[in-house]
Amino acid sequence: METETKNQLDFNAAYDRIKDVVKRTPLEYNAGLSARYECEIYLKREDLQIVRSYKLRGAYNMISQLTEEELSRGVVCASAGNHAQGVAFSCNKLGTKGVIFMPEITPKQKVTQTEMHGHGSVELVLTGDTFDDCLMEALAYTEAHQMTFIPPFDNYRIIEGQGTVGVEILQDLPDIEAIIMPIGGGGLAAGTGSYLKQNVPGIDLIGVEPEGAPSMLEAFEHGGPVTLPEINRFVDGAAVKRVGKLTYQLCQDVLDEMLLVPEGKVCTTILKLYNEDAIVVEPAGALSVAVLDACRDKIKGKKVVCVISGGNNDIARMQEIKEKSLLYEGLKHYFIVRFPQRPGALKLFVNNVLGPHDDITRFEFIKKTEKENGPALVGIELKSAADYPALLKRMEAHRFSVIELNKDQTLFEYLV
Structure with a gap:
């Protein structure tokens, strides 16, 4: 077609x-x-x-139009999950064998669902970091075994x-x-x-x-x-x-x-x-x-x-x-906080820097040998994004040196 x-x-x-x-x-x-x-x-x-x-719609529409000879040889697909399930269901329904290639990062739930819908009609191969990686493997397998490839999108029947x-x-x-x-x-x-x-x-x-x-x-x-x-x-x-x-x-x-x-x-x-x-x-x-x-x-x-x-x-x-949502909405912020070299600094931070509706969601000293006075990784969740400027002002007023990790993608990915 x-x-x-x-x-x-x-x-x-x-x-x-x-x-x-x-x-x-x-x-x-x-x-x-x-x-x-x-x-x-x-x-x-x-x-x-x-x-x-x-995805079941396209997969079934294509596989159901294959000849008896093509069905006897079986089908192959590459998918991040949903197309795989559609192909697996169709293979079971139409009585043909399927070999399904999925990226290694595919959520386990999708892998399990694919096996379930195949009811023993499909073989799963997890390979590559992305859809495009596993696609190359699937195409090579299709050619080597003279099977029919069921594309996830670029096909008129799909x-x-x-x-x-x-x-x-x-x-x-x-x-x-x-x-x-x-x-x-x-x-x-x-x-x-x-x-x-x-x-x-x-x-x-x-x-x-x-x-x-x-x-x-x-x-x-x-x-x-x-x-x-x-x-x-x-x-x-x-x-x-x-x-x-x-x-x-x-x-x-x-x-x-x-x-x-x-x-x-x-x-x-x-x-x-x-x-x-x-x-x-x-x-x-x-x-x-x-x-x-x-x-x-x-x-x-x-x-x-x-x-x-x-x-x-x-x-x-x-x-x-939830974490990605809070970060996007400006409700969760991560800092490297260097506490002042004075007694009660941590207590001061909790009692005077945090607002009445702010919560510490993560706290760990970065240097394990300098607890109580070394730099700490601190995660704070706010009730409203509008509370953030006031939080920064209180940190400055109480002489807490901070690095805003949300604004430093490299440090954020490394530490958080």
Whole structure:
């Protein structure tokens, strides 16, 4: 199908192909977000998909169209987690063998889920630090064993399958006016965006990437896909160094805007969705809601859909997510504090420097042989970011020499 053109994409046929296997996920009106942004916001809950991600759609759409001979030889894929689960589920459903390559940094929860959905039909190979590393290994394995490679995004059958998200949205909300979609490799935005643009010509299509992995935005700015030298892998479901050629072409045609969101804001959004709506999302799944502040003026008064792309969040990551959120919101600060050479300095710091609502969350002397008078690593959590200037003034007034680690990334990474 790679020889076909984008004009031959048939999203309705893909929907008919997968509808009895893939769960039709709800499109839920969110009253809180709607009131906050003065519009009607609906969440497309792909976190409630069978494999907790939209990725099953594309995987099943492609694998179900393979010949009997191709199915007998088996399939291979490379994935940071969600595509792997979709392929594993499809292999089990269609009775074919799958070999799945995943980066070594893939959260354990996603590895376990992939094995579970495969029900013995798949073999997992953990290799490389990023998706792009394991992709090379997977492609080499595919060629050596004459199997069929199932790409995570850059394939028309995959794009067609992901576009069924748009088919369901339009059935449930025919008067949709805007949609915000997360972008990793671009399959979801390319498919869903193309379908909706064809059927709702005036719709606003907004794509969003994590700030630390802006591969589609860079492609837009350079006139084609480019390989980013480094990426922040925290938003693992969207941490791709290079978007696809096909997905780039389609996204360039249909997207009206590309936006970036800081990883810290993604973390804040994950916590808010959990605390306010009892929705468990993975970092990539929070992108469409995290970017709403940047879209406020554009979406005001409109019917807007935010695609919640996945809910495979390992609970073991929650402490890291909370920490990143507090740092981003200016509620947590780390210092190297050199205590004055006088009796009671530590007591003075606790009683007179800390505000009434400030908490010490970490305290350790850096030089173990100079306790009580050597430099200490101190973490302080504030109730409000506005309390920070007053905290610094009190440190200065009481002659505490400090280094603000939040402002020194090198020291922060080394010590914290």
